[in-house]
Amino acid sequence: GENVEQHPSTLSVQEGDSAVIKCTYSDSASNYFPWYKQELGKRPQLIIDIRSNVGEKKDQRIAVTLNKTAKHFSLHITETQPEDSAVYFCAARYTGTASKLTFGTGTRLQVTL
Amino acid sequence: DVKVTQSSRYLVKRTGEKVFLECVQDMDHENMFWYRQDPGLGLRLIYFSYDVKMKEKGDIPEGYSVSREKKERFSLILESASTNQTSMYLCASSLSPILAGVREQFFGPGTRLTVL
Numbered sequence: 001g002e003n004v005e006q007h008p009s010t011l012s013v014q015e016g017d018s019a020v021i022k023c024t025y026s027d028s029a030s031n032y033f034p035w036y037k038q039e040l041g042k043r044p045q046l047i048i049d050i051r052s053n054v055g056e057k058k059d060q061r062i063a064v065t066l067n068k069t070a071k072h073f074s075l076h077i078t079e080t081q082p083e084d085s086a087v088y089f090c091a092a093r094y095t096g097t098a099s100k101l102t103f104g105t106g107t108r109l110q111v112t113l
Numbered sequence: 114d115v116k117v118t119q120s121s122r123y124l125v126k127r128t129g130e131k132v133f134l135e136c137v138q139d140m141d142h143e144n145m146f147w148y149r150q151d152p153g154l155g156l157r158l159i160y161f162s163y164d165v166k167m168k169e170k171g172d173i174p175e176g177y178s179v180s181r182e183k184k185e186r187f188s189l190i191l192e193s194a195s196t197n198q199t200s201m202y203l204c205a206s207s208l209s210p211i212l213a214g215v216r217e218q219f220f221g222p223g224t225r226l227t228v229l
Contacts, residue, residue: 001172034217043117043222044156044203044220045220046217046218049217089155089156091156099144099146099161099163099207099209099216099218100146100158100169100171101158101218102158103148103155103156105153105154105155106153106155
């Protein structure tokens, strides 16, 4: 089955700085890679996703890059703000498993003033 | 707006009790999922269902069973609760990928279960 590793487990940045979270996946047949954000006490919510036929996707201050050769993908947050503080999860979908996602272990991002 | 609800936010049960966690979604989604969330372990899939009465094991199905008698409702059952099942349980739903490709999973608010 698919295995997803996520690093770092915690990340602290100053407001205005950039943050990068990296994930690697094991199965080259995976074709969909979403990122979820979970604020304290709340449910995970999708913030951005990328499919295997695209190398990069941006949405305002967040972007995701995908390197299929190396089997890794990254979340980039620019100009971080205190409201970016949350736990971020990456995930990968293996094509043979319908809608099943395998999640990473999460990164706790703290944006300090 | 998609709405996924779970029957309880907090639940305390005793070892050996049978526990039912219920999830309801109101967007006619074909797929429903049950995860457990533990610190440092992320979200781990217990079971999922891609249609009424259909179910498949996820990565950690041991000690759990599920039921999906109606499209909008997906139940997680702990036949005999144990202390190592103390966790946050999250339900999610999504449209089927068959017609329009893989779709976002929408999560419920979670049930924090404590087994004493």
